[in-house]
Amino acid sequence: MTPLLSIDELTKRFGGLTAVDRISFSMEEGEAVALLGPNGSGKTTVLNMISGHLPASAGRIRLGGTTISGLPAHRIAHHGVARTFQLVRVxxxxxxxxxxxxxxxxxxxxxxxxxxxxxxxxxxxxxxxxxxxxxxxxxxxxxxxxxxxxxxxxxSRPSLLLLDEWLAGLNPSELRIGIDLIARLNDTGMTVLLVEHVMDAVRALCPRAIVMNAGRKIADGATAEVLKDPEVVRAYLGESDAVA
Incomplete structure (x- = not known):
């Protein structure tokens, strides 16, 4: 079966800085996957390339087998990609x-x-x-x-929903409401790629996590195992967050 999203050797350079360095991963339809990493690791840049807000320097993005990398944002939206932003845009x-x-x-x-x-x-x-x-x-x-x-x-009736720190800034009761809302969307079959720093939300929503550091993918697997990975702990999480 063709994955809903396939990313192959995706790279983004800003002058001499490589913000995303040959990232590859795929997502099946209906998955909820967390994209994690410290600030500046390249997570939002990946979302920006998937959604067409930034062109890729190299690599390929496919949605349902159709290559969408290189298309403008409105064309990618018409193919079935929707996103939210770190700062709410109304x-x-x-x-x-x-x-x-x-x-x-x-x-x-x-x-x-x-x-x-x-x-x-x-x-x-x-x-x-x-x-x-x-x-x-x-x-x-x-x-x-x-x-x-x-x-x-x-x-926009997306097949892929990109959530960029959608839960950031919420108080505990609001956070619970937000987690439940995203969970209900995923339960209906919505495929979700979630950039998030709230580990309680990541554990509750995403059975799988991908971790980036300095533009590179350093882990990809079951969330509980990824959060215990020594390289992930060193790069980002710290001991307290690494314990489930």
Whole structure:
């Protein structure tokens, strides 16, 4: 069976700096995988190349057997890749529902106006924002802006969801809500690649983890085992986080 995502020798150079150095891995449909590593290890750069926000210097990215590396971001989105960002990106002059509608109407085969409105309301309910579509997006709290951003990402009907520190900055109760929401998405079959520093979330959501350091992949395997790997502990986690 063809993996949903295949990354082969992916490399990104910025002048003389190699930010991502020949990374290779694949993901099967329905997997939830954590992409871990210290700050500056290249994780977000990998997401940026998968989503088309940065061109790769070398290597190839395939989605469902189709090569997407080299395509612009909007074409990659149409192929089925959606992402969130470390800093929430909202369309502040629009309402909550209009933010989600922007993604729905961007699809290759956009829905009718009535269908789009119904789908936007359904997605907002799915992420815990039922009945709040008319509120100004800029007035939402931080976690609710994250919920809206997630609903907007889902509005493109992706086959691969890239979450870049989506859980960062949440208090403990909000974190539990966020973990449960991502888990429910994965339970429906959504494939998720998660960049995250919250190890409790990684353990709860991702049976598999890939670890980067200085642009290179240093581990890939079952999360519980990867977090005990001595090289991973030295590079990133520290003894307390390395114990399950």
């Amino acid at each position: 369309l502040p002059s629009l309402s909550v529902e209009e933010n989600v509608l922007a993604a729905i109407r961007f699809r290759v085969r956009p829905a009718s106006a009535a269908e789009a409105d119904e789908e936007a309301r359904s997605l907002l309910e799915r992420v815990g924002l039922a009945g709040r579509g008319g509120e100004p997006a800029a007035a939402l709290t931080y976690i609710d802006q994250k919920r809206m951003e997630l609903a907007r990402a889902l509005g």
